[in-house]
Amino acid sequence: MVIKAARKPALGGQECDMSGWDAGNCPVRDVIDRIAGKWSTLLLEALSHRPYRFGELRRLVPDISQRMLTQTLRDLQRDGYIEREVFPTKPPSVEYRMTDLGRSLFEPLSKVLRWAEKNHSSVKAARAKYDESELA
Amino acid sequence: MVIKAARKPALGGQECDMSGWDAGNCPVRDVIDRIAGKWSTLLLEALSHRPYRFGELRRLVPDISQRMLTQTLRDLQRDGYIEREVFPTKPPSVEYRMTDLGRSLFEPLSKVLRWAEKNHSSVKAARAKYDESELA
């Protein structure tokens, strides 16, 4: 067929293995989908430094809504990355702190964060280039 | 870590200086927000193995809509992680392949993916525990 002949040969010459990579039902997605949220990494980053209370996190991340802060914290807690402790103070305060599991996740995750920090300019350059070529 | 409350946005507009961690305006967020999408990591994982065509990716990830596949690929391309090449075959085919920048990103990212794979059971256990305690 013409299409196959004209196409550039694929790398490796081996059909994708995909062993352990079930797109529809894989464990990786089950975990990643949760920490891939817009706010999850941000909160994990914050809580990797030290425990924070709800209001502190809210001030720390000014553009998160209370609703999403509550929800994201609850999701992270449910997956076992952070703990929630209520202190019976006068207005009861709530503290969130990272668990061992969370710390273990944050170790590789922080490397992606550092990559992002380091390569931000390359990404911005790529965007500028793309936007310019699209303009034509 | 020092938390600065919202100050008057001066010339630069940078408000939060938390030892290199600017919540509101930081390069890390600018990069992470894009690769934190539901489908981004999945497509990067696929394209890390070998180049794929649009339809191949669609079959590979059956539960992505064509709309989101197009959009996610375009975002990844815009940020410079993947390249798009059109082959003038009879029904024109389009191939997507990872760039050097994409590969450089995928190196730390793949470690998170492997963490997810390895710790899936811990996360599932945490969820079960949480759900049970919530039920009470």
Add this chain to the structure above:
DNA sequence: AGTGCTAGTCTCTTTTTGAGACCAATGTTC
């Protein structure tokens, strides 16, 4: 002559997110 392939786009509906009011109990201020 009908069907399928290609890589999308367009529209419509459903889900997710954001903005902001509201809560109850206490503490501080005037």
Add this chain to the structure above:
DNA sequence: GAACATTGGTCTCAAAAAGAGACTAGCACT
């Protein structure tokens, strides 16, 4: 002693994003 702020949320409604599915074009195959 009345007003107002602070605690960690929840609730509602509007806006944005995502999903489902129809539609496109030219050509190959049957």
